Amino acid sequence: MTRTAASRRLLMVMPYSQFVRKAAEAGFEVWAIWDPSLREREYLDEVAAHARELLLTDFGDEAGLRALIAETVRAHDIGTVLHLGAEESMPPAVAEAEALGVSPNPAAAVTALNDKAAMRELLAAHGLSPVxxxxxxxxxxxxxxxxxxxxxxxxxxxxxxxxxxxxxxxxxxxxxxxxxxxxxxxxxxxxxxxxFLEGPEFSVETLSADGEHHVIGITAKQTTGAPFFIETAHVHPAPLGPEERAALHAVVIGLLDLAGYRFGPAHTEIVLTAHGPRVVESQTRLGGDRIPLLIETASDYDIEAAIFRTLAGEPVEPPAPRHTASVGFFFLPAGRLRSVEGVDAIRALPYVQALHFPFQPGDELPPTTNSFTRHGYVVVDAESPAEARARIARVRGLLRADVREAALAAPEGVLR
Structure with a gap:
């Protein structure tokens, strides 16, 4: 396919800094739109470093966001508008991109996947994954x-x-x-x-191109269970047999087909019940919880970079995992952090790929009631899921935090 100048001009709404860098490395000229209230200035400077221009607006002002997208597309002859960030600001961005003829997906497809009620209605109408x-x-x-x-x-x-x-x-x-x-x-x-769906939980990462959906990997999830179902750890690739893997592939690809999704990543969560796989939810973005890093650690496959290579016309080639990777999250009591030890020892471990513990003595640790209020994480590589579990356990044992607990007890279901 011949690439025109416009086709190499990309406007991204809410792009994480590495997205802009990797899009530029794939040969795109990038314009970026961000809400300055959502990120500190230093982070926005990282975004701007690889963009032709960084434009700032209030994502809560949908009319203003749409107007800025339209103005930028017309002023710079933009060929594609992408939103791979948080779902809240996707609807106006994708709707405007579709109206301008520069969206790789119909707005209806994005809504059908991101809105849990719309997704459930779509599946029910076609008898897929009945819930x-x-x-x-x-x-x-x-x-x-x-x-x-x-x-x-x-x-x-x-x-x-x-x-x-x-x-x-x-x-x-x-x-x-x-x-x-x-x-x-x-x-x-x-x-x-x-x-309530009972069974082990998984997330399936896909990358779609021209309406063809490629499964990049399946990740096994561990959660706190009731009442909050907060993820405590993930392991990639999920230890599944061929029949289970094929069943998960089929239901996810079926959902993406029904939604009319054409291009880009999707993150779909599944419970493997006694009656077969059931879709919990899906989003038109990459999975969180460092799942892209798990894929790269296990397979040497950079799914973030693959998005932009695919947009540039390269075929999608799903990876074959060679190792196991796992992320484990930290759950500490809520209260004031008096001291913390073990962070340097954890970083020195040869199998630690990433460590995030953003607190210093004197900081207030929030109660963990959702994924955004966990207290950090570690990513490790291993040769098996069992070894990964042991390494996560060792890291958690090394992190020694002295916390003056809050007067109110942490909510039921929060791990200590």
Missing amino acids: RSQVAATAEEVAAAVARLPLPVVVKPARASGSRGIALVRDIDDLEEWTGRVTEGALAGPYLIEE
Whole structure:
């Protein structure tokens, strides 16, 4: 395919700094749009270092964001607009890109995947991954729906991420706890109420090109379980047999086909139940929790760079894992950090690929109620899942934190 000048001009909304660098390395001229309230100036400078121009706006002003996208596309003859960041600002960005004829995906496809209620409705309409569910507009409607349904059920905001606002409701006390939490967190509806899916959890990373979906890898997940279902560790590649792997591939590719997704990464979460794989949710972005680093550690495959190579016209070649990689998260008591030891010893371990512990003595550690309030992580490589578990355990043992615990106990379900 002949590449025109416009096809090499890329506008990215909310691009992480490495995305801009890797897009430039793939031969693109990049314009970037960010909300300055979401990142510190130093980080925005990193974004700007590899961009032709960094443009700043308020993502909460949807009309302003759309206007800036349109102005930039027309002023610079932009060939493609991509949004690979957080889902909250995707709808106006993709809608405007589609209206301008520079979106690689229909806006409807992005909505069908990112909105949990829309995704569930799409799957139900085609009999794929059947899950009993209802949608409620308000917390009051959730209470009425829960009263009609056999318990337990899972309740969650349809448009939130990072385990925010999710709960297993087994009785009225669970419902009251959830109602207070979503109210305090300003997590608005609609809300999805669905049957509780039992079984091991996985995430499936895909990369699509021209409507063809390629499975890049499957990651096994460990969570706290009820009530918050916060991820505690992941291992990649997931230890699965050929039949289980094929079943996960089929349901994820089926979902992407039904949604009409054409290009880019998708992160789909699955529970492998006794009745087969069931989709929990999907997003039109890369997986969080350092999953791209797990893939690269296990397979020497940079999925972030592959997005831009694919956009430039190169074929997608899924990797073959050669090692095991795992991420383990830190869960400490909530309270004031008096002292911490072991960070340097952890960094010195030859199998540690990344360590993130962003706290200093004197800092206040928040209670862990979702993925955003965990207390850091470590990424290790290994030759097997068992060795990876042992190495994560060793790292956690080396991190010795003296915390003056908060007066209120940490919420139920938080690991100590």
